[in-house]
Amino acid sequence: KAGVTQTPRYLIKTRGQQVTLSCSPISGHRSVSWYQQTPGQGLQFLFEYFSETQRNKGNFPGRFSGRQFSNSRSEMNVSTLELGDSALYLCASGGTGSGEKLFFGSGTQLSVL
Amino acid sequence: AQSVSQHNHHVILSEAASLELGCNYSYGGTVNLFWYVQYPGQHLQLLLKYFSGDPLVKGIKGFEAEFIKSKFSFNLRKPSVQWSDTAEYFCAVNSGGGADGLTFGKGTHLIIQP
Numbered sequence: 001k002a003g004v005t006q007t008p009r010y011l012i013k014t015r016g017q018q019v020t021l022s023c024s025p026i027s028g029h030r031s032v033s034w035y036q037q038t039p040g041q042g043l044q045f046l047f048e049y050f051s052e053t054q055r056n057k058g059n060f061p062g063r064f065s066g067r068q069f070s071n072s073r074s075e076m077n078v079s080t081l082e083l084g085d086s087a088l089y090l091c092a093s094g095g096t097g098s099g100e101k102l103f104f105g106s107g108t109q110l111s112v113l
Numbered sequence: 114a115q116s117v118s119q120h121n122h123h124v125i126l127s128e129a130a131s132l133e134l135g136c137n138y139s140y141g142g143t144v145n146l147f148w149y150v151q152y153p154g155q156h157l158q159l160l161l162k163y164f165s166g167d168p169l170v171k172g173i174k175g176f177e178a179e180f181i182k183s184k185f186s187f188n189l190r191k192p193s194v195q196w197s198d199t200a201e202y203f204c205a206v207n208s209g210g211g212a213d214g215l216t217f218g219k220g221t222h223l224i225i226q227p
Contacts, residue, residue, distance in 0.1 A: 003156075043203065045214030056213050090157070091179055102215070104149075104157040 002027065004093050004105035012111045018079040021108045023071050025093030031055075032074040033102065034066060037088040039083045046089075049074055078110075117139040117204050119218035126194055128227050134189040134221050146187040147205040147215065148178055149206035157203070163187065174198070201223045 005024040013019050025032050033056075034046040045058035049068035066076045072093075078085055088109050093103035117126065120135040148160040160217025168180040178189045187204060201222050204213040 035217075037212075041220040043205075043215075043217035045216065048214055058214055092157075101162065102160050106156045 004091055004103050006089075006091050006105035006108050008108060009106070010109045010111075012113060013081050013112050015081055015083060017081050018077065019081060019110060021076045021078075021089055021091075021110075023074045023076070023091030023093075023105060025074070025091075026103055029095055029103070030072055031094040032068055032072065033092045033094070034074070034076050035090040035092065036060075037090055037107070038086075043090070046076070055068050061107040081112045086110060115144075115206055115208070115213075115216040117206055117216050117218035118123045119202075119204050119221050121221050122219065123222045123224070126198055129193050131214065132191040132194045132198070132223070133190070134202055134204075134223070136187045136189065136218060137183065137185050138187065138204075138206045138216075140206060140208065142208060144206050144208060145182060146178075147187050148172065148176070148187075148218075149203045149205060151198065151201040151203070152197075160189070160202075194223075194225050196225045196227045199223060 007022045031050045033048040035043050037043045046060055047066050048056040052068045063079045068074045088107040089106045091105045094102050095102050118137045138173055146227045148165040149157045150160045151157045157211055160176050161170050163170045163180045171177045176191050180187050201220050203220045204218040207213050207215050
């Protein structure tokens with residue numbers, strides 16, 4: 001069974017640009033969550049999607065958005081990038097969500113210059 | 114808002130030593146509690162979880178954790194560590210209904226010396 005796949009693995013952008021990250025969950029999983037990991041703040045919850053609907057949202061500005069497609073694949077978009085957005089962005093998938101076991105991907109390392 | 118505190122940021126032990134990693138959370142209601150582990154070069158994976166019932170939960174690779182509600186704690190334990198336990202350990206919590214994302218602690222970097 002394939003795991004959670006995140007693309008691209010690495011990204012370098014400059015301030016003011018926008019970026020889109022992609023996540024393919026484990027086959028059959030309908031919940032996809034996104035987390036930001038930085039050395040200073042640790043792992044922080046961005047949002048969760050379930051059956052194409054945003055079910056939960058963390059405390060991030062509106063520049064961070066996401067969506068989920070009918071095949072459960074998810075994308076995360078960050079607009080008007082800031083230096084502080086440099087981080088590892090992790091995607092996690094689950095069956096029905098709601099706090100059950102999450103399976104994490106390897107992440108996308110975003111560097112903003 | 115929920116918060117999770119892991120007391121030790123770095124722990125160094127010798128093989129066969131006993132391990133206890135502290136985790137305290139702040140949340141007034143029912144909680145789900147988790148320990149995740151990240152081995153070098155690998156992605157985060159679940160060690161164990163507590164939803165309800167027996168407060169002593171057993172996970173993979175000989176790890177266990179005890180939920181003490183009165184102390185808002187969920188400490189991770191292992192009687193005898195191995196070199197392969199070297200990893201980053203994260204405690205996490207969400208509300209009992211699972212209606213929100215996980216709140217993680219800052220992590221504990223565990224190094225086991227052979």
